[in-house]
Amino acid sequence: MSIFSTLSTAASGLRSATVGINVTSHNVSNASVEGYSRRDVRLVTNDPMDQLGIGTGSSARNVSRLTNFLVNQRLVGAAGNEAESDARLLSLSTLEASFDEYGAEGPASLMNAFFDSINALTRDPSNGAYRDQLVTNATRFTTSVNRMADDLQTFREDIITELEETIAITQQKVDAVAEFNALVTSSNSELGAGDYADQRDQLITEIAQSVGGSVRFTGDGQAQLFIGGHAIVTNANARTLTVTEDASGNPQVNLETGTTTIDVTAYLGGTLGGRVAAANEAGNYLTDLNTFAGDLAAAFNTQHNLGFDTTGTAGGDFFDLTVGFEASTLSVDASIIADSNLVAAAGAVTAAAGDGDNLFLLADIENALIFSAGTKNPTEFLASIYADLGRATATAQLDHDAALYTLEDLTALRDSVSGVDLDEEATKLIGWQAAYEASSRVISTANAILGELMDLVR
Numbered sequence: 542m543s544i545f546s547t548l549s550t551a552a553s554g555l556r557s558a559t560v561g562i563n564v565t566s567h568n569v570s571n572a573s574v575e576g577y578s579r580r581d582v583r584l585v586t587n588d589p590m591d592q593l594g595i596g597t598g599s600s601a602r603n604v605s606r607l608t609n610f611l612v613n614q615r616l617v618g619a620a621g622n623e624a625e626s627d628a629r630l631l632s633l634s635t636l637e638a639s640f641d642e643y644g645a646e647g648p649a650s651l652m653n654a655f656f657d658s659i660n661a662l663t664r665d666p667s668n669g670a671y672r673d674q675l676v677t678n679a680t681r682f683t684t685s686v687n688r689m690a691d692d693l694q695t696f697r698e699d700i701i702t703e704l705e706e707t708i709a710i711t712q713q714k715v716d717a718v719a720e721f722n723a724l725v726t727s728s729n730s731e732l733g734a735g736d737y738a739d740q741r742d743q744l745i746t747e748i749a750q751s752v753g754g755s756v757r758f759t760g761d762g763q764a765q766l767f768i769g770g771h772a773i774v775t776n777a778n779a780r781t782l783t784v785t786e787d788a789s790g791n792p793q794v795n796l797e798t799g800t801t802t803i804d805v806t807a808y809l810g811g812t813l814g815g816r817v818a819a820a821n822e823a824g825n826y827l828t829d830l831n832t833f834a835g836d837l838a839a840a841f842n843t844q845h846n847l848g849f850d851t852t853g854t855a856g857g858d859f860f861d862l863t864v865g866f867e868a869s870t871l872s873v874d875a876s877i878i879a880d881s882n883l884v885a886a887a888g889a890v891t892a893a894a895g896d897g898d899n900l901f902l903l904a905d906i907e908n909a910l911i912f913s914a915g916t917k918n919p920t921e922f923l924a925s926i927y928a929d930l931g932r933a934t935a936t937a938q939l940d941h942d943a944a945l946y947t948l949e950d951l952t953a954l955r956d957s958v959s960g961v962d963l964d965e966e967a968t969k970l971i972g973w974q975a976a977y978e979a980s981s982r983v984i985s986t987a988n989a990i991l992g993e994l995m996d997l998v999r
């Protein structure tokens with residue numbers, strides 16, 4: 542073995558230590574980067590070159606990206622589930638606050654005040670001040686129902702707008718995932734391929750947090766992205782997500798495959814899926830509120846038509862509304878607002894001015910079982926809407942807690958495999974530095990020996 546072989550062997554040690562220092566530096570620099578996976582260097586012994594079998598140093602065989610595909614796949618699903626449950630919880634909590642069941646300006650409280658004013662008028666049906674108060678309370682009640690309906694409708698419209706904006710942003714990320722897949726396979730650098738894979742996987746997590754989905758990693762490092770079992774990204778190919786309306790005018794998310802259009806609205810997850818789920822629930826509450834307004838108005842108008850006003854004229858409709866939009870259009874008839882003497886308090890056309898027989902029947906509607914197939918009165922039915930929302934919110938809280946715990950566990954598991962420990966990297970850096978200095982010393986020694994040999998030759 543020659544002195545030149547010694548120099549070559551020491552030089553291989555310098556190269557190996559340099560790679561180790563570079564990789565350690567890369568880990569430290571990216572320690573706080575979300576989605577970064579720690580890198581590790583694999584050194585191998587070079588083949589011996591003489592009969593004595595004396596080694597020829599080492600080489601950095603590859604730089605590996607420390608990651609667990611199974612954990613990452615589950616983490617993507619967990620991130621989508623947590624985002625979905627969080628969005629649904631926040632949305633329902635916002636709705637619950639706007640309902641204000643026991644507030645002074647809520648429909649329940651104002652409906653009670655309206656019926657209380659009817660009972661007050663029974664004490665003196667000819668009292669103009671009592672009549673005016675009845676009309677005022679009725680107007681406040683209808684306004685509160687309108688406001689609740691408008692809140693529900695606005696909530697749904699906001700989600701439709703959000704849907705269109707989110708899909709547009711998500712499509713950009715879907716396209717980027719396909720591009721990164723191509724870069725991962727085409728990269729000539731293992732370190733570079735790993736960086737591309739980290740950026741791609743972070744985008745996949747963000748897509749899951751926005752619209753849900755799942756991912757599968759292939760043996761060659763590719764990521765396949767799905768929504769409801771339908772592929773969005775396959776290798777370097779991405780499909781297009783679009784937003785349209787269905788036959789009922791509801792928003793619909795489609796996956797364009799080139800030959801067919803697949804409706805994937807039902808498979809949405811993430812923040813958007815949670816918001817859409819809350820919007821659907823809001824639609825159910827709006828339907829119930831329309832039923833409440835429509836049935837109450839029908840029952841009250843029917844009885845009001847059977848009474849007579851102060852002039853002996855048969856009462857007309859007390860409430861007005863538009864069929865199909867009952868809650869948002871419920872109002873007191875404009876003629877009654879203009880003249881409270883048109884309130885049909887009397888029970889007969891020949892009754893005296895102080896007759897209030899019809900008022901007692903109107904007041905009884907507060908306790909009449911006119912809802913849910915004759916099982917609930919107006920107060921109970923309105924309370925059931927509040928109760929349904931309360932139960933949905935409580936369930937959403939439990940779902941979110943469970944999803945959050947799962948995400949935290951998987952994140953901790955991922956960090957244990959892929960996370961950067963700065964103390965560990967500092968220890969490695971000391972080791973690489975020592976290896977570099979030792980190889981440098983070997984080279985210095987070999988150079989000195991070579992110099993002495995050269996002097997002897999001269």
